[in-house]
Amino acid sequence: MNEYLTSLDRPIEAVRYAGLTVKLLSTGDGTEVIHHTLQEGSRWSMQPQEGWTASESIFITSGSLKVTVDEETKVLSTGDVVSASPIKQGLVFLALEETEFIYISSQPVFQFFSEIVRKNQELAIEVALKDGYTAEHCKRIMQMSMLIGERMELSPGDMCTLNYASYLHDVGKIMIPKSILLKEGPLSEEEWEEMKRHCTYGKELLEATDSPYMRASGTIVEQHHERFDGKGYPNGLQRDEISPLAYIVSVVDAFDAMTTDRPYRKAMSVENAIEELNENAGTMFHPEVVKIFIDLIPEWSKMKQGV
Ligand SMILES: [Fe+2]
Missing domain, CATH: 2.60.120.10 (Jelly Rolls)
Structure with missing residues (x-):
């Protein structure tokens, strides 16, 4: 152009x-x-x-x-x-x-959109070596989440929200001190508590904007570490208290993380990761979402190989 x-x-x-x-x-x-x-x-x-x-x-x-x-x-x-x-x-x-x-x-709409996307990308670059949180990871989470959303026949409004929320689910990490985010070795209890606040920080960041799309995504970002059995964070919500959109992001995020190499451990095989999802269906994850995701794993494999 x-x-x-x-x-x-x-x-x-x-x-x-x-x-x-x-x-x-x-x-x-x-x-x-x-x-x-x-x-x-x-x-x-x-x-x-x-x-x-x-x-x-x-x-x-x-x-x-x-x-x-x-x-x-x-x-x-x-x-x-x-x-x-x-x-x-x-x-x-x-x-x-x-x-x-x-x-x-x-x-x-542009100013805020570009600002938050830029910060999210900087974050992805900075912490990529530490925990595999890369732009590619964010993109796969987004594309897979949308495929699951289609299978679940979500409303167009929910699909819009899922599109942003899945890509920006960890954006709250830009508020976490680098000393914690990039720390080698295990976090202290206090540091872990701060790390867990990335869900709430993400929601606050998105809700502080003029963009309706970003604001609607705030709740999903806040809930992406909640668990079906109520043992997640930040609010210990359970079952129907958690948005289906947050359940989608949670399953895709966990699977993608398990099957990606990290500096401190090798990637799990796809078969083992599927087993892990099945074992945690109904406790950590929503069982229906796990079922739909497993059905779509051939699509995920193509994305991972860049086909
Ligand atoms: Fe997260």
Whole structure:
């Protein structure tokens, strides 16, 4: 893309995030014009939220997107426009090929989005060597979570929330002191208590924003270490007190962590990790979510191999 700009006092910065590249082309009086490139197989969403009154439009400049509106599935292609003022139903767009579109919002969303994604990526780079929390891990968690969400026939609104929450589930770690986050060897009891606060910090970070999408994800981020039997943290919630979306993130996160090499231990085999999930179904994990996830493991294997 060539850039011919005369009055912008900043370079156009690209923010990359799990199959999506966004560039803020223009902004003024709160209105933002953002260029999006979505890789094949990646998703992007819009969802209504209390207090969100923005007028939003997307204009497709190349490629094609699949979306379900009023239970009817449509394929949008070059030249198609979707407009809402404000949006009344959640829409999840799936790129059928690499797709570019312009998104225009009358209320600002980019600033916060780019800031939190940048911080999340910095964190991923910093702690990658320590605990395998890499951008690739975040992307796999997001893609697998969305596949499970589809199988569970979640509403479009929930799919939008899951999309953000699964990618940013550990974002609260940016608030944890590096001395704890990067510590070699076991944590003291006090340090472990601080580490566990990453769930609450994540929720606070997301809820402090103007972005309805980020705010809705806060609860899921807070709950991603809760357990079916009530022995999780931070609030010891159990069974139906925990959102199905948080159960999804929890299973995918645990499986991906178990099957990834760490500096202090080798990755577990897929077979052993499946056994581990089954053994903990109904205690740590939601049994239904475990079942659906195991069914989808061939998809996970393809992602892991970068197929
Ligand atoms: Fe976590």
